[in-house]
Amino acid sequence: MAANSSDRPVLEELDRAECLRLVAGGAIGRVAFDDGEGPTVIPVNYAADGDTVIFRTSSSGRLNRSLLTTVIGGEVRMAFQVDRFDEADHVGWSVLLRGGAHPLSEEEKEKAARVDPWPGGDREAWFRLRALEVSGRRLRRP
Template identity: 65%
Template sequence: MRQPTDHSVLEELDRAECLRLIAGVSVGRVGFDDGQGPAVTPVNFALDGETVVFSTTLSGRLNRSLDTLFTDADVRIAFEVDRIDEETHTGWSVLLRGGARRMPEGERAPVEPWPDGDREAHIRLTPTEVTGRRLRSP
């Protein structure tokens, strides 16, 4: 058992390690501006090379936030995935930021959403920034 004086060590992760970690996970959080300010919502996702793909409802706040005045314009979002063990004070967190857009008609995100209902808006995030940190035992 860890002692209260044992502090975890924080280390920065490189892009390759970040992508390796999130490749084994199916739920992440999307950070976006819903018109009323910052919002965060969990989604099921898949990693397609170095891009993140997910689906959402057509009527949802996330899909509506991707509407722009410009056809085929990217909307900047953040995407976060983590695994934290509160008992051992260890874990990791990965953040991807970049442009998101709806996938072309007929292209679908290869994701099986946990909630019931239609997820007809398929979205691709192409990250321009991938950062991560890991907390490990000393």
């Protein structure tokens, strides 16, 4: 028997303020970028700071190597995505930030929101993604 359409979750677009509120409450997101071999996605620990996201990675990692190829003072276009879903109830949300990322200077690190990486080891490469585009959707019960 088919479910009544009024019982099915409803998809809604989220405004910028709600998207940034949802991102602010998280700790793990995914960074999407072109590493020179094509698109790739890497999970990162992060901290939200207004309309920016701060994340740290290994100095020898793929993400750091790709981002450090930029011109000093330049930014690399990338995307950052966070979501939360309840698979049993078929509800949740997803937020996408797109913009430019750059390595943080020592001075910027001192002022940046604190990010506590979960993995051990070297995580001394700090980056800031400035959200130029913000979009999100929520799947909710009526």
